[in-house]
Amino acid sequence: YAPININAKQKLIQNFLPKINNWSICDSFCASFQLKTKDKDLYLSFIKNYLNSPNEYELRFAIVMLLDYYLTEDFADNTLQLVYNTKDISYSVNMAKAWAFSKYFAFYPDKGLNFLQTKSLSKDVFKMTCQKIRDSHRVSSRYKEALKNL
Secondary structure (H helix, E strand, O other): OOOOHHHHHHHHHHHHHHHOOHHHHHHHHHHHHHOOOHHHHHHHHHHHHHHHHHHHHHHHHHHHHHHHHOOOOOOOOOOOHHOOOOOOOOHHHHHHHHHHHHHHHHHHHHHHHHHHHHHOHHHHHHHHHHHHHOOOOOOOHHHHHHHHHO
16 A cells, blocks of 8 residues: 555565465465556556466465456456466465466356356366355356356
């Protein structure tokens, strides 16, 4: 919430990320982040820097930031591909990926179903994604039924 410029804010984030040691701190940090629409492009390149991080919570930070702020119509397809291209390095990262894929599915069900039909997800991420979709109140029973055929 600090009223400072983007470069100073990104430096503070860089210093904080190595201190994250669990999913709760990671996700609450991301959720409380106030990303302004006008700053989305500037932050996207910053976030992309963490998509190949070997650090579990730095990678989770990037995925959660993408799913929280970049599943809008203008960024969603690119965001989905960015998340898809990340490595499955831990349960926490895989769950974040499943969360992103299920949220995309909820927002764009036809495209989400096509994604699940055409992309090769790891067995764990696929199972987690389908479970999150089945548990969602945003997804119609018609689409939940379609999942059974995958």
